[in-house]
Amino acid sequence: MNRLSVKHLLGIKDLTREDIELLFQTASSFKEVINRPIKKVPSLRDITIANVFFENSTRTRLSFELAEKRLSADVINFSSSNSSVKKGETLVDTVQNILAMKVDMIVMRHGSPGAPHFLARSLANTKTGKHAVVVNAGDGTHEHPTQALLDTFSIHEKLGTLEGKKVAIIGDILHSRVALSNIFALQKLGAEVMVCGPNTLLPKYISDLGVKVELDVDKALQWCDVANVLRIQLERQQIKYFPSLREYSLYFGIDRKRLARLDKEIILMHPGPINRGVELSTDAADADNAIILDQVENGVAVRMAVLYLLASKKPD
Amino acid sequence: MNWLIKSAFLVCPGHEYHRKEIDVLISNGKIKELGDNISTPSEIKVIDAKDSLLFPGLVDLRADLCDPGLEHKETLTSGREAAVAGGFTHVMVIPNTKPPVQTKNDVKYILGGNSSSLVQLYPMTSISRDLEGEELTEMLDLYTAGAKVFGDGDKPIWNTDILVKSLQYLQKVDALLVNKPCDQWLSKFGQMHEGVNSTRLGMKGIPVLAETLMIRRDIELLKYAGGKLHFSTISSKESVKLIKEAKKEGLNITCDVAIHNLLYTDEKNMMFDSNFKVDPPLRTEEDRKALIKGVKEGVIDCIVTDHHPHDPESKDLEYDLADFGITGLQTAISEAWSLKADIGEDKIIDAMSLNPRILMGLEDIKIQKGEVADLTLFDPEKVWEYSDRTNKSNSHNHPRFGENIKGKVRAVILGNNIFQDQD
Numbered sequence: 132m133n134r135l136s137v138k139h140l141l142g143i144k145d146l147t148r149e150d151i152e153l154l155f156q157t158a159s160s161f162k163e164v165i166n167r168p169i170k171k172v173p174s175l176r177d178i179t180i181a182n183v184f185f186e187n188s189t190r191t192r193l194s195f196e197l198a199e200k201r202l203s204a205d206v207i208n209f210s211s212s213n214s215s216v217k218k219g220e221t222l223v224d225t226v227q228n229i230l231a232m233k234v235d236m237i238v239m240r241h242g243s244p245g246a247p248h249f250l251a252r253s254l255a256n257t258k259t260g261k262h263a264v265v266v267n268a269g270d271g272t273h274e275h276p277t278q279a280l281l282d283t284f285s286i287h288e289k290l291g292t293l294e295g296k297k298v299a300i301i302g303d304i305l306h307s308r309v310a311l312s313n314i315f316a317l318q319k320l321g322a323e324v325m326v327c328g329p330n331t332l333l334p335k336y337i338s339d340l341g342v343k344v345e346l347d348v349d350k351a352l353q354w355c356d357v358a359n360v361l362r363i364q365l366e367r368q369q370i371k372y373f374p375s376l377r378e379y380s381l382y383f384g385i386d387r388k389r390l391a392r393l394d395k396e397i398i399l400m401h402p403g404p405i406n407r408g409v410e411l412s413t414d415a416a417d418a419d420n421a422i423i424l425d426q427v428e429n430g431v432a433v434r435m436a437v438l439y440l441l442a443s444k445k446p447d
Numbered sequence: 448m449n450w451l452i453k454s455a456f457l458v459c460p461g462h463e464y465h466r467k468e469i470d471v472l473i474s475n476g477k478i479k480e481l482g483d484n485i486s487t488p489s490e491i492k493v494i495d496a497k498d499s500l501l502f503p504g505l506v507d508l509r510a511d512l513c514d515p516g517l518e519h520k521e522t523l524t525s526g527r528e529a530a531v532a533g534g535f536t537h538v539m540v541i542p543n544t545k546p547p548v549q550t551k552n553d554v555k556y557i558l559g560g561n562s563s564s565l566v567q568l569y570p571m572t573s574i575s576r577d578l579e580g581e582e583l584t585e586m587l588d589l590y591t592a593g594a595k596v597f598g599d600g601d602k603p604i605w606n607t608d609i610l611v612k613s614l615q616y617l618q619k620v621d622a623l624l625v626n627k628p629c630d631q632w633l634s635k636f637g638q639m640h641e642g643v644n645s646t647r648l649g650m651k652g653i654p655v656l657a658e659t660l661m662i663r664r665d666i667e668l669l670k671y672a673g674g675k676l677h678f679s680t681i682s683s684k685e686s687v688k689l690i691k692e693a694k695k696e697g698l699n700i701t702c703d704v705a706i707h708n709l710l711y712t713d714e715k716n717m718m719f720d721s722n723f724k725v726d727p728p729l730r731t732e733e734d735r736k737a738l739i740k741g742v743k744e745g746v747i748d749c750i751v752t753d754h755h756p757h758d759p760e761s762k763d764l765e766y767d768l769a770d771f772g773i774t775g776l777q778t779a780i781s782e783a784w785s786l787k788a789d790i791g792e793d794k795i796i797d798a799m800s801l802n803p804r805i806l807m808g809l810e811d812i813k814i815q816k817g818e819v820a821d822l823t824l825f826d827p828e829k830v831w832e833y834s835d836r837t838n839k840s841n842s843h844n845h846p847r848f849g850e851n852i853k854g855k856v857r858a859v860i861l862g863n864n865i866f867q868d869q870d
Contacts, residue, residue: 144647222764243767244648244649244719245648245650245719246765248718249721249766252718253763272649272650273648273649334646335641336641336643336646339642339643340643340646
């Protein structure tokens with residue numbers, strides 16, 4: 132099998148285990164490529180990709196752009212951090228305008244859950260858009276599929292497999308698209324998942340997704356092989372969920388002392404950007420067992436794999 | 448004009464011809480004769496109603512006609528056209544217009560077109576100024592102007608003191624108070640039913656608790672204040688249970704459910720289709736079944752269309768930015784009829800004609816000699832395409848727009864006015 136089962140990458144939810152394994156294989160080859168002296172391949176020559184970002188992003192956008200350039204695609208960037216872009220017409224119109232200039236793929240970040248699904252559905256009914264491929268680069272509090280792919284790829288690389296591995300996702304689960312996509316990806320690959328954080332930041336029905344729930348961060352760390360520590364997303368909280376960052380870091384922040392108390396070494400991950408001293412202390416973030424920068428490197432390879440496989444899947 | 452409805456099958460619980468074939472002769476807006484086989488006088492228009500069902504005119508207790516203020520979504524005129532095509536002779540419109548229905552003039556604006564129209568509109572008149580829940584409107588004066596039912600429509604009455612005062616104040620005129628039960632803090636920013644599906648979608652949920660908490664609260668307030676209270680658009684199993692118990696205790700409580708909450712569950716939200724974004728939200732299969740049972744057992748008194756028309760600019764959007772609501776007037780009876788095996792035909796007519804008529808303070812319907820003709824003729828088998836060609840509303844935000852729908856209204860008669868489907 133060398134084809135994905137989907138036309139767009141809207142979420143991990145829609146992928147099969149085989150899709151993810153194919154993406155991993157492809158990403159491994161691309162990782163080898165980007166470590167060569169000449170890092171560029173001609174795979175996506177003559178493919179034009181627009182990175183359309185309706186929300187602020189630094190690393191995801193850079194990572195996508197680099198992945199696109201390494202594949203020799205032509206790249207254009209559009210960003211409008213203006214959250215007052217409220218009308219869907221504006222979204223579809225904006226994208227249609229870009230597509231009218233003969234763009235093949237849209238990489239989109241948007242603040243609304245399901246915005247890429249809405250876009251893909253709307254485009255399917257248009258002349259300019261029906262062949263376009265949509266890649267979700269984060270949609271509100273819903274999914275961030277490429278982040279989950281690069282996270283699981285990084286664990287896979289480190290541990291050889293995900294089957295039976297224990298992964299704790301720690302922090303603000305309620306507002307995190309990274310957490311949701313990771314849960315879906317990890318489960319598809321056979322890992323066990325635990326979520327940990329203040330109870331106000333855990334969705335009430337999260338255990339119905341088949342994950343363990345732990346309120347004590349020390350117990351979560353002791354349980355897991357891998358701890359994926361999430362950024363505390365103050366900007367996405369419309370309501371107060373905990374009293375102070377100080378208290379959060381005291382009770383849920385991970386530092387070297389906490390890690391030293393464990394009777395084993397665990398892998399530490401973070402999707403970035405780190406709030407140093409809040410969810411992760413500097414000494415923990417920079418420790419040897421932290422693979423945070425490997426994640427960043429793998430991000431480029433994984434995104435190359437996503438774009439390559441979607442571009443080569445011819446529209447029906 | 449004289450009409451003879453020939454060989455219709457009457458569905459009107461309590462009527463002597465209930466579930467029997469009947470001919471109805473209408474002359475000058477009144478029923479002149481009814482019986483088994485009325486001979487056809489000359490100079491009369493005959494409607495051959497073989498295989499069609501004859502109902503007492505349908506009544507909707509909850510529709511948003513957006514007029515005044517949001518006429519691009521719906522007007523009283525387009526709303527009437529959708530209503531009559533959907534078999535309704537009487538419709539109560541909620542006050543969430545711009546401005547809200549809160550003065551004598553506003554009430555007259557809604558009632559004003561009735562004498563020249565088939566579909567009779569009645570206002571649900573706001574109990575709080577600008578629907579803000581802070582200051583009472585002049586309810587007695589509004590009552591005198593023609594308002595018979597009061598409530599803040601889509602705005603839940605969050606203020607306990609305002610609810611108590613309204614219940615007390617309205618007792619003088621024995622008017623119905625309507626509340627839409629939903630705690631505004633627990634439901635804040637909510638987009639769909641809170642449960643495993645909202646978790647999967649990363650979407651802020653509207654918990655069942657937001658509804659049941661207010662129902663519990665209101666039941667206590669009703670015990671304290673007296674009066675009568677109607678819960679509009681309940682959506683959960685627990686709500687049905689609470690209301691059933693309160694009714695058993697003898698409290699003067701009634702309630703309704705929106706047609707879409709009887710048809711769909713939150714599984715429909717999984718593709719982020721904003722046509723399924725409604726308030727209260729579509730909940731679980733367990734809730735849906737409990738609501739159906741509630742109607743069947745008479746715990747839920749009415750099925751409402753909860754007609755909420757929206758233009759594409761406010762509906763065809765990213766899910767969380769889209770407005771809540773489905774248009775329902777034109778399709779509600781067809782969709783309700785699709786549930787006849789679960790609810791029972793008689794109960795559907797109770798819930799969509801007889802009960803809402805009583806709650807709105809209208810005269811009891813009598814399909815009898817000498818009475819005003821108020822009838823809906825429905826062909827349960829006719830399949831029709833719900834499309835731009837057939838749609839009467841100004842809006843088409845409906846999950847089944849573009850599809851074929853089974854069951855169509857053939858004719859509606861109220862007094863001297865008749866609507867006949869031309870399709």
